[in-house]
Amino acid sequence: MSLFLARGFRHMGGMRTDTAAFLEMAERAIDAFPAPFRAAAAGVLLRVEDWPPEDLLAEMGIDDPLELTGLYDGVPMTGKSVSDPQAFPDTVWLFREPILAEWRERGDVTLEALVAHVTVHEFAHHFGWSDDDIAMVDRWWE
Helix, strand or coil: CCEEEECCEEEECCEECCHHHHHHHHHHHHHCCCHHHHHHHCCCEEEEECCCCHHHHHHHCCCCHHHCCEEEECCCHHHCCCCCCCCCCCEEEEEHHHHHHHHHHHCCCCHHHHHHHHHHHHHHHHCCCCHHHHHHHCCCCC
16 A cells, blocks of 8 residues: 655555544544543543654653554543642543554554544543453453
C-alpha cells in the first residue's frame, strides 16, 4: 500500500488516515457510549498526535514509540474530589502512527475498530478501570 499526501490529507488505499479522520473515528466511538458514560466523557479533552512525545516515553520507560497507541492523562473519576480541583483537564491521547503500525501489522481489523478500541480503553481509565479490569471484559488480543 502506498501512503501519499493529497489535498492536505494522508490516504492509505483510498482511506483517510490523517489526524482529522482519527479524531472523527474517536468521536464516533465516544458517541456510541451509553448515555451515562457519554456524559462523563464530555469534559475530557481528546487529542490526536502523530507520535507520543519523547519525554513521555522516557518518563514511562518505553523505548519503542510504536508500543504506545494511546494514553489517559488525568485523575480517574473514582479519585476525583471537589476539594482538590485539577489544574489541567483530563486528556485522552491517541497516537496516530503507532495505531497505524498496529493496524497494518494485524491485518484482521478495520482502522475504525482499532481507533475505537484504543479510545474506549483510554476512556475506561478515566472511568476508573485498571488495565486488569479492562482485560476482563475486552479480550482484544485474542
